[in-house]
Amino acid sequence: MDHIIELTKQIKSDSFLMANLSGEVRNQALSKIAQALLSNRDQILEANQLDLDRGIDAKLSSPIMKRLKFDDQKLSDVVDGIQSLLSLKDPLWTKLLERELDDQLKLYKVTCPIGVIGVIFESRPDALVQIASLCLKSGNCAILKGGSEAAHTNKVLFEIIHKAGVEAGIPEGFLTLIENRADINELLKCHESIDLLIPRGSNEFVQYIMEHSKIPVMGHADGICHIFADKDADPDKAIPIIVDAKTQYVAACNTVETLLVHRDVAETLLPAVKEALEKKDVIIRGCERTREIISCETSEEKDFETEYLDYIISVKVIDSLEDAIFHINKYGSHHTDSIITENSEAAEKFMLLVDSAGVYQNCSTRFADGFRYGFGAEVGISTGKLHARGPVGLDGLVTYKYKLYGNGQIVADYAEGRSSFKFKDL
Amino acid sequence: MDHIIELTKQIKSDSFLMANLSGEVRNQALSKIAQALLSNRDQILEANQLDLDRGIDAKLSSPIMKRLKFDDQKLSDVVDGIQSLLSLKDPLWTKLLERELDDQLKLYKVTCPIGVIGVIFESRPDALVQIASLCLKSGNCAILKGGSEAAHTNKVLFEIIHKAGVEAGIPEGFLTLIENRADINELLKCHESIDLLIPRGSNEFVQYIMEHSKIPVMGHADGICHIFADKDADPDKAIPIIVDAKTQYVAACNTVETLLVHRDVAETLLPAVKEALEKKDVIIRGCERTREIISCETSEEKDFETEYLDYIISVKVIDSLEDAIFHINKYGSHHTDSIITENSEAAEKFMLLVDSAGVYQNCSTRFADGFRYGFGAEVGISTGKLHARGPVGLDGLVTYKYKLYGNGQIVADYAEGRSSFKFKDL
Numbered sequence: 001m002d003h004i005i006e007l008t009k010q011i012k013s014d015s016f017l018m019a020n021l022s023g024e025v026r027n028q029a030l031s032k033i034a035q036a037l038l039s040n041r042d043q044i045l046e047a048n049q050l051d052l053d054r055g056i057d058a059k060l061s062s063p064i065m066k067r068l069k070f071d072d073q074k075l076s077d078v079v080d081g082i083q084s085l086l087s088l089k090d091p092l093w094t095k096l097l098e099r100e101l102d103d104q105l106k107l108y109k110v111t112c113p114i115g116v117i118g119v120i121f122e123s124r125p126d127a128l129v130q131i132a133s134l135c136l137k138s139g140n141c142a143i144l145k146g147g148s149e150a151a152h153t154n155k156v157l158f159e160i161i162h163k164a165g166v167e168a169g170i171p172e173g174f175l176t177l178i179e180n181r182a183d184i185n186e187l188l189k190c191h192e193s194i195d196l197l198i199p200r201g202s203n204e205f206v207q208y209i210m211e212h213s214k215i216p217v218m219g220h221a222d223g224i225c226h227i228f229a230d231k232d233a234d235p236d237k238a239i240p241i242i243v244d245a246k247t248q249y250v251a252a253c254n255t256v257e258t259l260l261v262h263r264d265v266a267e268t269l270l271p272a273v274k275e276a277l278e279k280k281d282v283i284i285r286g287c288e289r290t291r292e293i294i295s296c297e298t299s300e301e302k303d304f305e306t307e308y309l310d311y312i313i314s315v316k317v318i319d320s321l322e323d324a325i326f327h328i329n330k331y332g333s334h335h336t337d338s339i340i341t342e343n344s345e346a347a348e349k350f351m352l353l354v355d356s357a358g359v360y361q362n363c364s365t366r367f368a369d370g371f372r373y374g375f376g377a378e379v380g381i382s383t384g385k386l387h388a389r390g391p392v393g394l395d396g397l398v399t400y401k402y403k404l405y406g407n408g409q410i411v412a413d414y415a416e417g418r419s420s421f422k423f424k425d426l
Numbered sequence: 427m428d429h430i431i432e433l434t435k436q437i438k439s440d441s442f443l444m445a446n447l448s449g450e451v452r453n454q455a456l457s458k459i460a461q462a463l464l465s466n467r468d469q470i471l472e473a474n475q476l477d478l479d480r481g482i483d484a485k486l487s488s489p490i491m492k493r494l495k496f497d498d499q500k501l502s503d504v505v506d507g508i509q510s511l512l513s514l515k516d517p518l519w520t521k522l523l524e525r526e527l528d529d530q531l532k533l534y535k536v537t538c539p540i541g542v543i544g545v546i547f548e549s550r551p552d553a554l555v556q557i558a559s560l561c562l563k564s565g566n567c568a569i570l571k572g573g574s575e576a577a578h579t580n581k582v583l584f585e586i587i588h589k590a591g592v593e594a595g596i597p598e599g600f601l602t603l604i605e606n607r608a609d610i611n612e613l614l615k616c617h618e619s620i621d622l623l624i625p626r627g628s629n630e631f632v633q634y635i636m637e638h639s640k641i642p643v644m645g646h647a648d649g650i651c652h653i654f655a656d657k658d659a660d661p662d663k664a665i666p667i668i669v670d671a672k673t674q675y676v677a678a679c680n681t682v683e684t685l686l687v688h689r690d691v692a693e694t695l696l697p698a699v700k701e702a703l704e705k706k707d708v709i710i711r712g713c714e715r716t717r718e719i720i721s722c723e724t725s726e727e728k729d730f731e732t733e734y735l736d737y738i739i740s741v742k743v744i745d746s747l748e749d750a751i752f753h754i755n756k757y758g759s760h761h762t763d764s765i766i767t768e769n770s771e772a773a774e775k776f777m778l779l780v781d782s783a784g785v786y787q788n789c790s791t792r793f794a795d796g797f798r799y800g801f802g803a804e805v806g807i808s809t810g811k812l813h814a815r816g817p818v819g820l821d822g823l824v825t826y827k828y829k830l831y832g833n834g835q836i837v838a839d840y841a842e843g844r845s846s847f848k849f850k851d852l
Contacts, residue, residue, distance in 0.1 A: 014752075015638055016755060016779050016781060019778055019779060020778060021781065035704050093670060097702055101793075105789060105793075107799060111494065114812070115781065140840040149555035195811050195812075196812060202782035210640055214637065216642070216810065219813075235832070240834065240836050241836055244836035244838050248836070249837075300698045325442075332559075347575035351827075353445060353446065354441060354447075355541065357827060358827070358828045358829075358830060359827055359829055359830075360829075360831075360832065361830070362831070362832040362835075363830055364832075364837050367527075367837060368828075369764040372527065372840070373828070374525055374527065374835070374847065386622060387812040389825055389828075390827070390828045396846075399812065401782065401784070401816070402776075402783060402784045402785070402815075402816045403785055403787075404775050404787070404793060405786075405787050405788070406774075406786065406787060406788040406790075407789075408660070408666065408788055408789070409793070410664070410666050410789070410790045411670055411674045411675075411790050411793060415674065421798065423800035
């Protein structure tokens with residue numbers, strides 16, 4: 001425990017030095033990291049083979065094995081990711097406000113790094129590279145804890161990135177890998193040194209972190225996403241979108257879990273939905289009104305509160321747009337919800353009143369992703385409303401400070417009427 | 427307890443309706459509230475007299491009595507505050523990003539209300555009016571709990587504002603006054619209905635709230651603000667700034683608690699500081715090197731961690747700008763810190779490396795205030811780094827959502843190379 005407290009204190013003090021690095025230095029380091037990853041290809045793939053072998057022995061499921069695998073394609077993807085980060089504007093020191101409060105009293109609101117960010121992530125080793133490079137680009141120190149299945153790959157990736165970064169002039173503390181699972185509980189206590197925690201994993205895990213730490217947490221609970229097929233839905237759009245949102249990657253948080261169908265289109269749409277989904281081996285759990293139109297399993301109330309992460313979808317026939325909005329706000333997880341409609345008034349109402357990070361019209365919920373939004377990459381998706389919402393890229397990794405330049409001004413002069421504010425935005 | 431859970435659920439459901447009100451309707455309601463406050467002047471002042479009488483019986487201290495008083499001047503101030511809010515731009519539905527991901531696939535990032543905000547505030551009844559009007563302007567529902575000393579005044583102010591708001595077409599749930607202190611603990615459990623808590627009060631109270639609720643908290647712990655008189659400090663600026671920052675309002679969180687003096691100017695500056703502060707009855711607690719130059723009480727390490735909120739200041743002589751930055755980052759509360767220097771390089775370094783919400787040059791720390799920043803008013807000051815930092819006005823009371831308009835797009839087409847993203851900012 002003392003070890004972790006001391007370690008995070010040292011990282012905190014390095015974080016102040018990070019604020020001192022120019023965008024050019026941070027970009028040069030990212031370039032060197034990309035080169036180092038490419039030139040250490042063999043070492044990375046060998047380490048990954050160790051993890052894969054161990055995964056086979058441990059009889060890991062095929063989706064986990066797929067996520068664990070780090071091959072030439074993944075290497076090329078993470079290096080492309082770094083290249084795209086290089087081309088993005090420096091997120092630091094942007095002036096958000098520039099205001100003359102009075103003569104020779106100028107206020108600036110400027111973006112700056114958050115400081116020290118702890119990220120606990122799942123078995124994908126490519127996530128390590130993405131998170132490390134996003135944090136470096138935004139001037140933050142990152143403390144990472146990856147999944148134990150990927151321990152060998154993570155260690156090698158960490159060592160390559162850390163060495164290249166330090167050689168490029170970045171402080172030692174910019175990146176730290178925590179290898180011991182027990183150290184997570186110690187990290188949770190370090191609210192004086194760690195500014196933000198981003199847990200990526202199961203809902204239970206995220207809730208555990210929130211309850212056991214005073215450090216602010218950014219993340220998502222469940223991903224219970226909806227598609228609402230409105231009375232003005234175009235079936236030619238609805239069917240492919242529903243199939244994509246359910247089956248394109250079934251274990252993702254932005255996968256649809258509940259389909260709401262307006263009663264006016266239920267009779268025509270539901271048989272086509274059933275046919276298309278059953279081709280993909282999706283099990284349908286329908287409400288009573290759904291089962292009057294198609295044969296399927298029965299849905300219960302708890303289905304509407306469940307993130308299946310599986311080839312299962314719950315279906316409910318509803319009476320109106322308002323009922324759909326009500327259902328989504330009640331049962332959803334405020335992640336991403338899509339309306340299929342040709343009626344733009346209905347779409348606007350849905351987007352205004354559905355209280356979710358992403359509100360879509362006529363497209364798949366699977367678009368909720370930092371890369372697909374053009375952020376280069378993401379550190380995660382937030383279903384909270386404070387600070388950052390939805391896919392979190394560089395913008396979510398900065399905060400701001402107020403700089404006030406004066407020439408001897410005191411508040412008493414303003415409070416007692418000898419001076420008055422001008423408030424002129426520049 | 428059930429009462430509070432049901433109440434907050436009802437407020438949550440009204441909060442969705444708030445998002446549906448135009449900026450014009452919200453402004454009209456604010457105008458009506460201002461009128462109603464003016465035309466109910468007598469009733470407000472009578473209620474306040476009851477609180478003041480009770481305060482005298484309870485032997486409340488003179489600063490508390492001063493804060494409790496709601497007279498014609500305070501009435502005029504809060505009405506002016508509402509007028510200035512009226513003139514501020516609508517904080518809702520601002521486009522923060524507008525991006526074509528592909529043909530007919532447009533992403534918008536737009537500001538929207540947070541939802542339901544709970545504010546627990548101190549004895550100043552004018553705070554009730556400020557918070558209620560900021561929340562209404564930003565489309566949020568507010569649940570307020572004021573200090574019990576001001577119970578009569580708060581109740582009357584609440585009733586006037588609530589009646590005027592509802593008459594102007596705002597949903598009933600836009601404003602709720604909690605009168606029973608025991609209900610605070612029940613509020614803390616309502617993380618499904620309340621989106622944000624803003625506790626204003628002692629550090630212990632804020633910490634208690636943070637530890638006992640899963641609701642995100644925005645607020646400030648201590649306000650341990652510093653002034654650093656650099657070697658290039660102009661004494662003609664330094665002395666009035668130090669006096670103002672310490673004595674202009676001694677019980678405020680942006681009042682200076684520690685003065686750091688560069689060794690090169692200590693001999694000339696400290697005697698003048700002592701003379702000026704002692705005229706205002708400020709007690710100086712100095713480090714050993716300070717006491718070699720002026721006679722004063724002795725400071726101990728714990729002084730540097732103390733928010734006095736009193737006519738006391740700790741003084742330390744230090745060797746360099748770097749040492750000053752180190753001291754502030756170690757002992758400060760990341761609120762507001764000011765450097766007195768004519769050297770702009772030193773000022774820039776101080777502003778870059780001091781990890782505080784406000785970093786100032788040559789002016790008083792007392793400027794850290796929403797009104798003085800031109801925000802119209804503030805709901806509080808945040809020393810956290812997430813979401814909002816420093817004085818929190820309308821900008822801190824909104825979040826955003828992503829709206830994505832498509833025409834049938836599915837992710838599989840992009841994942842399998844049949845389509846590719848264009849990422850064109852509009």
